[in-house]
Amino acid sequence: xxxxxxxxxxxxxxxxxxxxxxxxxxxxxxxxxxxxxxxxxxxxxxxxxxxxxxxxxxxxxxxxxxxxxxxxxxxxxxxxxxxxxxxxxxxxxxxxxxxxxxxxxxxxxxxxxxxxxxxxxxxxxxxxxxxxxxxxxxxxxxxxxxxxxxxxxxxxxxxxxxxxxxxxxxxxxxxxxxxxxxxxxxxxxxxxxxxxxxxxxxxxxxxxxxxxxxxxxxxxxxxxxxxxxxxxxxxxxxxxxxxxxxxxxxxxxxxxxxxxxxxxxxxxxxxxxxxxxxxxxxxxxxxxxxxxxxxxxxxxxxxxxxxxxxxxxxxxxxxxxxxxxxxxxxxxxxxxxxxxxxxxxxxxxxxxxxxxxxxxxxxxxxxxxxxxxxxxxxxxxxxxxxxxxxxxxxxxxxxxxxxxxxxxxxxxxxxxxxxxxxxxxxxxxxxxxxxxxxxxxxxxxxxxxxxxxxxxxxxxxxxxxxxxxxxxxxxxxxxxxxxxxxxxxxxxxxxxxxxxxxxxxxxxxxxxxxxxxxxxxxxxxxxxxxxxxxxxxxxxxxxxxxxxxxxxxxxxxxxxxxxxxxxxxxxxxxxxxxxxxxxxxxxxxxxxxxxxxxxxxxxxxxxxxxxxxxxxxxxxxxxxxxxxxxxxxxxxxxxxxxxxxxxxx
Numbered sequence: 001x002x003x004x005x006x007x008x009x010x011x012x013x014x015x016x017x018x019x020x021x022x023x024x025x026x027x028x029x030x031x032x033x034x035x036x037x038x039x040x041x042x043x044x045x046x047x048x049x050x051x052x053x054x055x056x057x058x059x060x061x062x063x064x065x066x067x068x069x070x071x072x073x074x075x076x077x078x079x080x081x082x083x084x085x086x087x088x089x090x091x092x093x094x095x096x097x098x099x100x101x102x103x104x105x106x107x108x109x110x111x112x113x114x115x116x117x118x119x120x121x122x123x124x125x126x127x128x129x130x131x132x133x134x135x136x137x138x139x140x141x142x143x144x145x146x147x148x149x150x151x152x153x154x155x156x157x158x159x160x161x162x163x164x165x166x167x168x169x170x171x172x173x174x175x176x177x178x179x180x181x182x183x184x185x186x187x188x189x190x191x192x193x194x195x196x197x198x199x200x201x202x203x204x205x206x207x208x209x210x211x212x213x214x215x216x217x218x219x220x221x222x223x224x225x226x227x228x229x230x231x232x233x234x235x236x237x238x239x240x241x242x243x244x245x246x247x248x249x250x251x252x253x254x255x256x257x258x259x260x261x262x263x264x265x266x267x268x269x270x271x272x273x274x275x276x277x278x279x280x281x282x283x284x285x286x287x288x289x290x291x292x293x294x295x296x297x298x299x300x301x302x303x304x305x306x307x308x309x310x311x312x313x314x315x316x317x318x319x320x321x322x323x324x325x326x327x328x329x330x331x332x333x334x335x336x337x338x339x340x341x342x343x344x345x346x347x348x349x350x351x352x353x354x355x356x357x358x359x360x361x362x363x364x365x366x367x368x369x370x371x372x373x374x375x376x377x378x379x380x381x382x383x384x385x386x387x388x389x390x391x392x393x394x395x396x397x398x399x400x401x402x403x404x405x406x407x408x409x410x411x412x413x414x415x416x417x418x419x420x421x422x423x424x425x426x427x428x429x430x431x432x433x434x435x436x437x438x439x440x441x442x443x444x445x446x447x448x449x450x451x452x453x454x455x456x457x458x459x460x461x462x463x464x465x466x467x468x469x470x471x472x473x474x475x476x477x478x479x480x481x482x483x484x485x486x487x488x489x490x491x492x493x494x495x496x497x498x499x500x501x502x503x504x505x506x507x508x509x510x511x512x513x514x515x516x517x518x519x520x521x522x523x524x525x526x527x528x529x530x531x532x533x534x535x536x537x538x539x540x541x542x543x544x545x546x547x548x549x550x551x552x553x554x555x556x557x558x559x560x561x562x563x564x565x566x567x568x569x570x571x572x573x574x575x576x577x578x579x580x581x582x583x584x585x586x587x588x589x590x591x592x593x594x595x596x597x598x599x600x601x602x603x604x605x606x607x608x609x610x611x612x613x614x615x616x617x618x619x620x621x622x623x624x625x626x627x628x629x630x631x632x633x634x635x636x637x638x639x640x641x642x643x644x645x646x647x648x649x
Contacts, residue, residue: 167366187298218253221480235538263408267406271330282389292319345388402448408488411515431505491590497527499530532570
């Protein structure tokens with residue numbers, strides 16, 4: 001049984017600049033004036049130039065955090081051009097209000113700004129912190145990124161361009177740009193097929209082309225959807241669906257490999273048909289050629305396969321298949337190579353200049369903001385620069401490969417089947433949470449894999465309302481057995497106590513763990529689950545479906561109902577249980593959920609538990625958990641890792 005502990009209280013220490021009765025620290029009265037040249041200041045850490053402490057901000061979003069971009073050229077340019085726009089007031093120590101100690105005043109007048117930025121260039125770019133997207137490899141410009149001109153540039157007047165929030169400063173048509181990336185090589189080409197050789201029509205409505213293979217010699221398996229339903233209730237912040245997939249006829253693989261508890265499947269999800277048609281329309285690809293068989297030739301790389309050899313290929317396919325099943329048009333941020341191709345075929349001078357600017361050293365800051373900002377899709381870029389209509393083969397040469405999405409099994413695959421007469425049909429179960437993000441047209445759009453599976457579930461739901469069963473629809477999900485050696489499956493043991501900590505859909509694989517443990521009499525009272533939800537009435541997954549008296553093994557922690565508590569808070573409350581399990585023979589602590597927020601919070605809570613129970617300092621406690629992880633007793637898996645990423649080349 002779970003138990004509770006009293007909350008611990010932390011007292012605010014009294015220092016020279018803070019007091020328990022006034023917890024907001026004051027700024028030291030003596031602030032040294034910043035002296036030095038632009039070169040001296042430019043060599044300091046970028047964070048030392050910030051006027052406010054960025055660590056004071058936080059977010060509950062599950063999206064990955066991104067570094068703060070440097071100040072854009074037009075921001076500084078406009079500020080220095082007009083005193084009215086400067087938000088810098090003259091220093092007045094006697095009248096200034098008290099400032100937080102988390103801020104440091106580095107400029108109090110325009111002279112300070114010029115001294116910091118440099119007398120000669122005024123808007124010199126500071127060294128950027130790499131965003132991880134490869135956007136900084138060109139390096140910063142040594143000259144003013146934009147120059148005044150008598151030929152000002154006009155931004156494209158459309159909603160798609162406005163949604164990009166690009167800052168181009170005083171860019172003009174005759175602005176000199178340097179270090180523009182070279183035009184990417186066209187490695188994809190199409191040739192027509194004679195009539196006598198094109199009689200075979202590709203059947204890719206529900207299945208990808210044959211050359212999209214997970215691990216040769218096996219093809220993607222068309223698993224029949226036996227049933228699908230929504231696990232969350234109306235009003236839940238996120239929608240989660242349950243799927244039963246029939247894998248009775250899944251081909252036997254070498255090594256007697258089978259679906260295992262804690263394992264996962266890969267789903268080859270297509271791009272939405274409406275999105276594919278929109279891209280065709282924007283590129284002016286005639287309707288009659290979209291589904292016409294063609295001969296595809298590539299000069300190098302793995303594309304359009306997923307994990308094939310890097311070699312030239314010659315395949316018969318269609319343009320629709322390549323865009324729907326093989327090319328990622330909405331998951332990856334734009335690359336300079338893609339922007340360079342769009343620039344090459346842009347007919348409007350202003351659009352070409354902006355695209356070349358983003359591909360140059362001068363546009364580096366704007367490009368990094370484009371990559372690290374809200375999701376930008378191919379359709380959004382094509383609508384933002386409507387005069388650019390690159391040939392489809394050249395465009396496909398720079399797009400990323402559409403990769404499979406992986407989902408953990410949410411049950412013990414050894415015990416699940418349904419009977420049809422005397423025959424037992426084998427089923428596997430998965431749970432999928434729909435990932436949503438803002439759409440540039442307003443509203444939201446869904447992720448590739450979760451959006452595809454939601455559309456399948458909605459077809460079944462609508463059919464069942466009219467009395468049609470899911471089986472009669474014969475809907476198929478292209479999948480394959482994958483990641484059977486992932487940490488959840490690899491470190492599962494049939495004996496020994498286990499603590500399973502999960503939030504959201506991260507708790508789904510633990511249901512299979514509990515079901516498997518129930519088959520062993522030696523494991524009674526040896527498994528515990530901490531499940532984090534927002535509101536148990538709306539989004540508690542698999543309530544009443546664990547095959548056990550849930551109140552004895554499962555504790556549900558709600559963050560949006562009642563007092564509001566997170567799963568990491570319950571970890572601290574269950575310190576005795578955590579300490580017992582991690583020190584028991586074959587004891588295991590599993591954590592599954594988003595790496596941001598929940599994952600980081602649980603890891604911090606586990607460290608604090610060991611600090612308290614083991615009388616260790618923080619460094620020793622972190623080393624303790626590192627040893628347990630190396631020994632396979634502490635397993636932390638991020639749900640984001642089940643979406644593989646990869647490059648086309």
